[in-house]
Amino acid sequence: MRTLILTALIVTAIFTSSFAAEAKSLVVVFSRTDENYNVGYITKGNTMILAEMIASKTGSDLFEIKPEKKYPADYDTCIDVAKKELNAKARPAILEDKDVSEYDTVYFGYPIWWGDLPMCFYTFIEGHDWNGKKIIPFCTHEGSGLAGTERKLKSALKGAEVMKGLAVRGSTAQNDKAGAEKAIDSWLKSLGM
Numbered sequence: 001m002r003t004l005i006l007t008a009l010i011v012t013a014i015f016t017s018s019f020a021a022e023a024k025s026l027v028v029v030f031s032r033t034d035e036n037y038n039v040g041y042i043t044k045g046n047t048m049i050l051a052e053m054i055a056s057k058t059g060s061d062l063f064e065i066k067p068e069k070k071y072p073a074d075y076d077t078c079i080d081v082a083k084k085e086l087n088a089k090a091r092p093a094i095l096e097d098k099d100v101s102e103y104d105t106v107y108f109g110y111p112i113w114w115g116d117l118p119m120c121f122y123t124f125i126e127g128h129d130w131n132g133k134k135i136i137p138f139c140t141h142e143g144s145g146l147a148g149t150e151r152k153l154k155s156a157l158k159g160a161e162v163m164k165g166l167a168v169r170g171s172t173a174q175n176d177k178a179g180a181e182k183a184i185d186s187w188l189k190s191l192g193m
């Protein structure tokens, strides 16, 4: 009898813990420091500011995509390098990788570069299986908004559900943190997150 009760207790404990386990979420971000449009020289990238807020508000882990070859600090030179990468559909090597298999929900944060995601973001995307995951994009920009990147992500992420994205001006993220936070709060609320 004692063995039976003990077995029942163990089975209940296993079931309770597995059902109570919270869905894990991750913020993947690429963001550049140094000289940028409208903000001068910055030590924390505009998108990184949003990424940290989103990770803290949603209790998500945070992973930063770092290209093996750092982008030029000078804005104009960086613009040229990024344009060449876009035209060549380059997939620049990145320094570290992150196992995303344990995450159900993944936030993608990126600056708009020439109306697209930076090519190093595709390097990361193409190295993983996104089937069945919920992807929530957010970007910073200086006028283009999301620039059709939700659609681009939908075709790049086979089997994933791509949610409505958030676009915030980089200069707002950098210089008006309260404004950026307000935008994040209402966006997360609209997504039910």
Ligand SMILES: Cc1cc2nc3c(=O)[nH]c(=O)nc-3n(C[C@H](O)[C@H](O)[C@H](O)COP(=O)(O)O)c2cc1C
Pocket: 030, 031, 032, 033, 036, 037, 044, 045, 046, 047, 048, 075, 078, 079, 080, 082, 083, 110, 111, 112, 113, 114, 115, 116, 140, 141, 142, 143, 144, 145, 169, 170, 171
């Ligand atoms: C290479 C490059 C290309 C850019 N292209 C665009 C663009 O097409 N549209 C736009 O609105 N902003 C563009 N910007 C501005 C960035 O999207 C904006 O400054 C962003 O906030 C930078 O984010 P970060 O600090 O996280 O890298 C570009 C900036 C760079 C450096």
